[in-house]
Amino acid sequence: MVLKTIFLTRHGFRANWFDEPAPLHPSGLEPPDTPLSAHGLLQAQELSHFLTPQQPHITRIYSSPWYRCIQTVEPLASALHVKIIPEPGLGEWYGLNRTDDPTPATAAELQNFYAGIEPDHHSLFVPAVTGESIEELYERSAYVLSRLIKQLDEDPSGPESVVLCTHAASLVAFSRVLAGDVPSDPSTQDIIAYTACVTRFERQSGVPVRVLPMPGAPHRSLQRDWLDERARGGRWRCVLNGYGGFLSSGRQRGWRFSGKESFDHKVQAHGLDAGTGLGVVLPDEGPQGNGVSQL
Template identity: 30%
Template structure:
């Protein structure tokens, strides 16, 4: 049987729109979505509402949870927080381990979060690019195998979207996938192969970033 894996990058983030937010933020490496990002997330949800997705997995960072929540509301599904889809914990980007809300605190804000779900892949600060790619690829393979043949959605970051795609289809994804904000990658399993059908689609968005920022 075939299986479809959708991989989405989070929508636009507040510190991209207002860089000064970072200067006074309590959790400066965990920004929320911007106003236009919330619109993008809703457009993503509308794009996916007829795709027969049965499970939604999201990185535990606020911007990915907000993006996943917009889809979960439309699809009437829970959200499983998967640390393996996390942002690249790059010490150049992040001077210390990023503070983020704990799962129960997030669940109070987003009741669709399934607090019984246990993340399958761990992540540790700091990590190299190679380590990030390894764990995001491993996460994609683990979840697709465990939940096969059901269609699933993975909501991550620029780096982990690319890493997840490489983990499924191989090195071809490195040059083919363009993970702009709120873009969609579609990978289809036709045993024994994975086929890359969408490489970073943004046709569902009314506003698309001109320059792709890889985080």
């Protein structure tokens, strides 16, 4: 049995996007980083209701270790009785000028807020604290995907469907790499990255995964060898692209790359939105039910 389906989703609405206090955690502890707003928690519930009955049955959930991502898939993990696997390789992207950005909580710290965290996961990749170019973000995405798909293909329990919860820029990069289609202009609006929406990929053909060298290794060159289908275990087709028909408020807080060539400027107001300055926030859309990919 091999992996057949990958669901990607972006975290829900952040508390500091609304002019209201963040909901208190039942433990009384201060969240390790910006949590979801009350609206974001509702989106997480709606996401769970949509994904829980999906086939093939979801048996793995990987999430960026940022708390807002963990919160987004908590209801789904509880409904499916599976643990959330915190993976730094799914983390936020800050461009090249990462000087004073925060770091996410550890698995042990996250267990104080949600008991269903997998504590023994060995990280696939940890992004550089010095920052990443957009090409390096693609390299990171390809490396994490190659390792993750290989692990799941070889898992004796035979998982067929996995959820990856991440951030806007990372969702776009992971999706482009998985599709094997990276536009020359990064600001191209091909992948839809709205909060708590779903992008679904189906495996069209399977080959043994050729795990790529780790980004940043001395022998590693940025030659886009991950465009070779073997790096992702065959061909994948996007069948849902930013689908939000299950969200009562529709698609909100969309994001795309700004198109600034270097992405090396200092980002302002990280606490508000890590994508500020590196991307463009898109207008909200009302409830919709299309989401069919044009890739």
